[in-house]
Amino acid sequence: MQELVLIQPSRTVEDELAQEQAHAALRREFEKRLAECGPLAFRVARGVLRNSADAEDVAQEAILRAYRRFERLRDRERFRSWLVRIAFRLAIDRTRSSKRREVRETLWSQAAPRPSTEDLAASSEFQEHLDRAMEELPEKHRLVLLLAAMQGHTLEEVAAMLGLPLGTVKSRLFFARKQLAEKLRCRVKTIEKR
Amino acid sequence: MPCENYREALIEAAAAGNAPARELRLHRDSCASCRASFDEERQLFAAIDADLRAAVNSEMPPAFFARVRAHLDIAATPRPRWMPSLIFASAAVAVVFLLLVAIHALHTPGKDLVRQLPVALLTTPSRETPAVPGRQDAAGLPARAASHPNRVPALRNAGALHGAASTSIQLEVIVPPDERQGLTHFIATMQEGRDLTVAPAPNMKDERMSMPLLQIAELEVQPLEMDKSDVPDSKKEKQ
Numbered sequence A: 001m002q003e004l005v006l007i008q009p010s011r012t013v014e015d016e017l018a019q020e021q022a023h024a025a026l027r028r029e030f031e032k033r034l035a036e037c038g039p040l041a042f043r044v045a046r047g048v049l050r051n052s053a054d055a056e057d058v059a060q061e062a063i064l065r066a067y068r069r070f071e072r073l074r075d076r077e078r079f080r081s082w083l084v085r086i087a088f089r090l091a092i093d094r095t096r097s098s099k100r101r102e103v104r105e106t107l108w109s110q111a112a113p114r115p116s117t118e119d120l121a122a123s124s125e126f127q128e129h130l131d132r133a134m135e136e137l138p139e140k141h142r143l144v145l146l147l148a149a150m151q152g153h154t155l156e157e158v159a160a161m162l163g164l165p166l167g168t169v170k171s172r173l174f175f176a177r178k179q180l181a182e183k184l185r186c187r188v189k190t191i192e193k194r
Numbered sequence B: 001m002p003c004e005n006y007r008e009a010l011i012e013a014a015a016a017g018n019a020p021a022r023e024l025r026l027h028r029d030s031c032a033s034c035r036a037s038f039d040e041e042r043q044l045f046a047a048i049d050a051d052l053r054a055a056v057n058s059e060m061p062p063a064f065f066a067r068v069r070a071h072l073d074i075a076a077t078p079r080p081r082w083m084p085s086l087i088f089a090s091a092a093v094a095v096v097f098l099l100l101v102a103i104h105a106l107h108t109p110g111k112d113l114v115r116q117l118p119v120a121l122l123t124t125p126s127r128e129t130p131a132v133p134g135r136q137d138a139a140g141l142p143a144r145a146a147s148h149p150n151r152v153p154a155l156r157n158a159g160a161l162h163g164a165a166s167t168s169i170q171l172e173v174i175v176p177p178d179e180r181q182g183l184t185h186f187i188a189t190m191q192e193g194r195d196l197t198v199a200p201a202p203n204m205k206d207e208r209m210s211m212p213l214l215q216i217a218e219l220e221v222q223p224l225e226m227d228k229s230d231v232p233d234s235k236k237e238k239q
């Protein structure tokens, strides 16, 4: 290394300049992808974690990982698909951390029960049950469910994002919803009776 | 078709988010029980969908991108050029420090360091340095290095190994037990093609604790006795 510097100093400087320019170009390209797909990473994480602060941490981690291997992920579809999957995986891992779970359960138990059960989705108890039912779903079903719930994503887009046939996405969605309903049916009835 | 089957089909229609088929619709409209069941099911799916949509479509924190960019900047910052040199310099300082500590420990009486380390002995044949006459160990090895009492055990081990090696320089190397074999192998590799022999250290597990402490006796400086033959030249000239 040092010998090279001594023999051809000007060339090394040129190399460094070229390298810096390449890095800058790569960064610009990454920023573009980030603007397109960053919200997706956050939303997937948010769907799993149900907490914006945690979701932001996870999305940032996913984005950093994507940045480190961006040279292999320059293709737009590939990048989006990879980012969604890694954000989902990191979020799942975080949910599984027992400490976080404990905190969340404490928060649930501390949350004041809503007097009306008319709007089930707004009931913290329902959310807790749904959370648990979601955790019990196979991951591939869960991911499709979250992506399909995102505004502006048709099932065709979800299929393209995951590199799956549309029929597979539809059947995964169907089974996921059915399974969730089965798990929640009894619990919801209990809430409604109160 | 019994109500049970209709109900199952209605639930599936609700799960798929599709409108029920004509036959199902007709039954639902005529059967209060199935209608109630279907409505319940639809309500449940609506609640699930609402919850999921709320979770995944929530607003992004306003500073999200700024924070991400800050992280990216940190990740993209190249290491300063002096960093490798600094690491190398630190490593060198650490090695020198460790050497000094080791040397200090070896020269401090009462330390058990030497006792804990087995001693490997390397023999290099040479005729330049004569052995001390009259002092031989049990195996007949000239005990040149044994003039220092603390070296005797190592030398005896070496003697057992080398048997009749008659003239040699004794190089003693202190090696931790787990490095002994590696060092021996290394030296053997290095010495390929040279006129050197290497003897691996014997297994000294049992003898390790019985090795005497390395002690350096205090230096006693005694007054010089003047010999008659030591008369200065000027006096000789006068005589």
Ligand SMILES: [Zn+2]
Pocket (backbone or CB within 6 Å): B002, B003, B004, B006, B027, B031, B032, B033, B034, B035
């Ligand atoms: Zn019926």
